[in-house]
Amino acid sequence: MSTPPSRESRISALPEHMRALLRERMAGHTVVTDAIAPVDRATELPASFAQRRLWFLEEFRPGGVEYNSGLALRMTGALDRQALERAVEQIVVRHEALRTTFDAVDGRAIQVVHPSMTVPVEHVDLSAHDDPAARDGEADRILRERLLTPFDLRVGPLFRVLLVRLGHDDHALLLSMHHIISDGRSLDILTGELTACYAAALRGRDADELPALPVQYADFAAWQHERLTETELRDGLEYWRRRLDGLQPLELPTDHLRPTARSAAGAVHAFDIPPELAEGLAALGRDRGASLFVTLTAVTQLLLSRYSGQDDIALGTATSGRDRAELENLVGFFVNTLVLRTRVDPAATVGDFLTSVKGTVLEAFDHQEIPFDRVVEALAPERDPSRMPLVQAMVVLQNSTDGAPEFAGLRTEPMSVSRDALPFDFMLEFDERDGKLTGAIEYSTDLFDAGTVGRMVGHWLGLAGGLVVAGSGGVLGEVSMVGVAEREWVVGAGRGVVGVVS
Structure with a gap:
């Protein structure tokens, strides 16, 4: 039997923003010591x-x-x-x-x-x-x-x-x-x-x-079924039942009527986040001990609240599921979807809102082992073939490195391939690469036109800039999607492109 991975080795396998989140929750937690063992391939x-x-x-x-x-x-x-x-x-x-x-x-x-x-x-x-x-x-x-x-x-x-x-x-x-x-x-x-x-x-x-x-x-799949005992599942699912009780679908205004069954047709609008704005967002988060991912999630939830008129916003995000050393170099499907539900109170200060989002994210990561499909089963939302259950929008932060893989004797560079298919209505994906932050909105073309999404990008940047200008003491409801911050930071930032959705 292999030696159980240390706490730090398990953390090191994760993207940086997830490492920061987990380190904040390490105090008092028990280290997982049950090793994943090979199973007989003659069995089911x-x-x-x-x-x-x-x-x-x-x-x-x-x-x-x-x-x-x-x-x-x-x-x-x-x-x-x-x-x-x-x-x-x-x-x-x-x-x-x-x-x-x-x-x-x-x-x-x-x-x-x-x-x-x-x-x-x-x-x-x-x-x-x-x-x-x-x-x-x-x-x-x-x-x-x-x-x-x-x-x-x-x-x-x-x-x-x-x-x-x-x-x-x-x-x-x-x-x-x-x-x-x-x-x-x-x-x-x-x-x-x-x-x-x-x-x-x-x-x-x-x-x-x-x-x-x-x-x-x-072997991982068999271990997962054995480790998630009915008691552990029951306790974890009870948390998610309480956390998501009464959750309503996100109702964004759309350019087209929602089809009776979603087709997954989609496109991508990519944009740059100016360095001064990225640094401002990071500094705003540091003021409340929040990671960049938390701050980006807060801006996105505020945007969706303004667009939908709803103050109860649920976003999905993806966890790597690779918090064990045995899985670090393995090809497989390890990601899990977490639901981040936050109430957007216009009377709250910017700092208090960030603290609330931070708490939501940390709690969700505390319960990340509960599979999303079991959460859906437990909540049993009314099945609607026109949208995904529980979450219709996603937010993701990737930590990438520049350059393509180096094949001996060859010069390689990535190619953009238009996939035009996605499982959600709306997804904001951010990429932190060598100190530069970029974003991309992947959106359902059944629902949204390209011009609408371009304006949403401008409003996201406007809100982000407004939050930075307001600071932790600013009032959330007084932060505008347009104005000085948008004029300073948005000009020249948006560039609509279609690329690979991964």
Whole structure:
């Protein structure tokens, strides 16, 4: 049995904003010491709680693509196709999640881990195109088409690789997976290991420097079911029942009538947050001992309150679910959705509002082990096929590093692929990269026009600037979405683009 991970090693596997949140809650908490152990593959392998939810959604509405995720890279240089194919073979052997399909037994979703599975590297040759612009346009169409091709969860494979030849030493590589076997961290792991395996394959070897994997995702899923005893679930679900009792759907004004069933059609509007505003928000949070994530959540909840006219705002956010050292290098679906419910009182001070949001976030993270699908079951909200249950809007803060993965002998850079599909009405995703803060609103095109979302970006920036100017002692209801702060900070900040939704 492996040695239980230390408290600090478990924290170090998390994004920085989550580390800050958890450190604030460490005092008096018991360290988890139950190790995840391998389970017999001859037994029935349960799907994790997060996987069960995606399985249900696929069974409820087959052929959806909102849970397809992917990464595209432009690769310049002498690419060795055989080495790339060998590298793909190696990572499929290494990670069981890439060899997993799903089925149901007595109505329960189970994982089917295949001893071997071939994931072909599909090749498309566009190098004969005379017009580079037309060639690149066709490549973008093909990449988007493959990214939006539904996966068959029962048949698989749920991992696809596409290589498009654009010229003699010019290629585009697309890695795509269904979310049921992956998350954002999994894509980072996958590309990093692919580069190591590719370099080794060029030397005629297998990569031997990759860290050992003491367990696989199926082991985690079995451990999760064993660890979340009925008593623990009951206590955790009771918290969420109390916290979310009486929660009403978010009713934002829309440009179009809400369809009877949501289609997941979406787009993205990205924008820059000027450095002085980002620093102002960070300083405002520090005044109340709040992380940047808490401050960004507060601005977003205030925006949604102003737009909806509601003072009871629930936002969803995603946790990494990787708070154990055994899971750090594993491909799989570990994220969980948390509901952040805060009352927006116009008479409150800015500082008191931040303190309230901070308390909401910390409490939610205290109860993050309770799977979202069990919370939905416990609350049993009236099923509405036109919207997601409990939360219709999300807020996420990513901590990224610059640069694309480095393949031996190749120059690589990320490519933007239009996915145009998302599972929520509205999502604000922030990215903190080398001291720079950017944002993107992913929105349902069934509900919102691009111009409306552009104005929402301006109003978000206006509110953020207004809160910074008002300071902790300012009155929340007196902070305007427009005015001096908006004129100073918004001009030139917005830039609408459509890109990969991950």
